Amino acid sequence: MGTYATVSVPAGEARELDRVATAAGGHFREMESSLSIFKPGSEISRLNDAAGIAAVTVSAPVEDVLRLSVHYSEITGGAFDPTVAPLVRFWGFNKGQLPAAVPDEAEVRAILAKVGYRNLVVSNGTAALATVGMGFDPGGIAKGYAVDVCFRAIGEETVRNLMINLGGNIRCRGEAEPGRPWCVGVRDPFSRDSVMGTIRLDDGMAVATSGNYEKQVVIGGKRYAHIIDPLTGWPVEGVASVTVIATNAVEADAMSTAVFVLGARAALPIISRMPGCHFMLVPDVRPAGIYLSPGAGEHFTLAPSATVIRDP
Numbered sequence: 001m002g003t004y005a006t007v008s009v010p011a012g013e014a015r016e017l018d019r020v021a022t023a024a025g026g027h028f029r030e031m032e033s034s035l036s037i038f039k040p041g042s043e044i045s046r047l048n049d050a051a052g053i054a055a056v057t058v059s060a061p062v063e064d065v066l067r068l069s070v071h072y073s074e075i076t077g078g079a080f081d082p083t084v085a086p087l088v089r090f091w092g093f094n095k096g097q098l099p100a101a102v103p104d105e106a107e108v109r110a111i112l113a114k115v116g117y118r119n120l121v122v123s124n125g126t127a128a129l130a131t132v133g134m135g136f137d138p139g140g141i142a143k144g145y146a147v148d149v150c151f152r153a154i155g156e157e158t159v160r161n162l163m164i165n166l167g168g169n170i171r172c173r174g175e176a177e178p179g180r181p182w183c184v185g186v187r188d189p190f191s192r193d194s195v196m197g198t199i200r201l202d203d204g205m206a207v208a209t210s211g212n213y214e215k216q217v218v219i220g221g222k223r224y225a226h227i228i229d230p231l232t233g234w235p236v237e238g239v240a241s242v243t244v245i246a247t248n249a250v251e252a253d254a255m256s257t258a259v260f261v262l263g264a265r266a267a268l269p270i271i272s273r274m275p276g277c278h279f280m281l282v283p284d285v286r287p288a289g290i291y292l293s294p295g296a297g298e299h300f301t302l303a304p305s306a307t308v309i310r311d312p
């Protein structure tokens, strides 16, 4: 999945750590082998290769990822849409060729025609992309899904307290130490070493961050981020990072990408209907400020140097 994973347990359960780490590594490798778009012959590669030609059989976890993808596409009005694969490659990500100059609108429109989650059909152990040239990109959801699989598989009988982190997709059980909850920092997108604040994660909670600093391309002297607006076909501008807390990791992952596309104002009514789901958004404007959705403040402690933005 092109990233690192860590597992943490409190000192009192340290003797379980090797076993937990080995198990987690196994789960992540297994998920990667079926979901990777870079491994020829993976289930997702077979789905993409058969676009516009045939349906392919998929395993239960892959079917689960595809169904969850459609669900988050639907509830976000298509702001989250993993069929953006052709656009992601067009803009030079995922081993696509970097455009020599800023593309014109007609070129973008031509690629956009191959995008749309409504043309991803999932039914009873099979999946199909309806038209030639379509592609499924699991990048906005697979890590969160893998964290949940791992979280459920490493049960309470193994460790009572646990934090799993797969490339910034985090889920926790119990506490970091007796009487002290798990906490994670929200990075200042403009300064690698400082934080905007910290998030307290109660038992079972998850958090994920999407940042424009993660992956970028430079075209015509301008930097473009790796999250694409599926409605326009252009990389999203104006947002530096979005952090979402949720009751599970797949929701945090999908929604951090979705809120990045939607922006704070459009995200608010959607997030407010999702129990336990809150977001923090840092606009791409200096000096850094952070907007908190209602309810996010309950879990968030602002760093002394950081400022809150009141108006979404």
Ligand code: ADP
Residues within 6 Å of the ligand: 079, 080, 081, 082, 083, 084, 088, 093, 137, 138, 139, 140, 141, 143, 167, 209, 210, 211, 214, 215, 226, 227, 228, 229, 230, 253, 256, 257, 261
């Ligand atoms: P990260 O890759 O850093 O974990 P995200 O979870 O936000 O960050 O996922 C971004 C990835 O999702 C992109 O690299 C791309 O593969 C894919 N993607 C880009 N735009 C969208 C979108 N609008 N909806 C769903 N997936 C997207």
Ligand code: MG
Residues within 6 Å of the ligand: 139, 140, 141, 208, 210, 252, 253, 254, 255, 256, 257
């Ligand atoms: Mg995501």
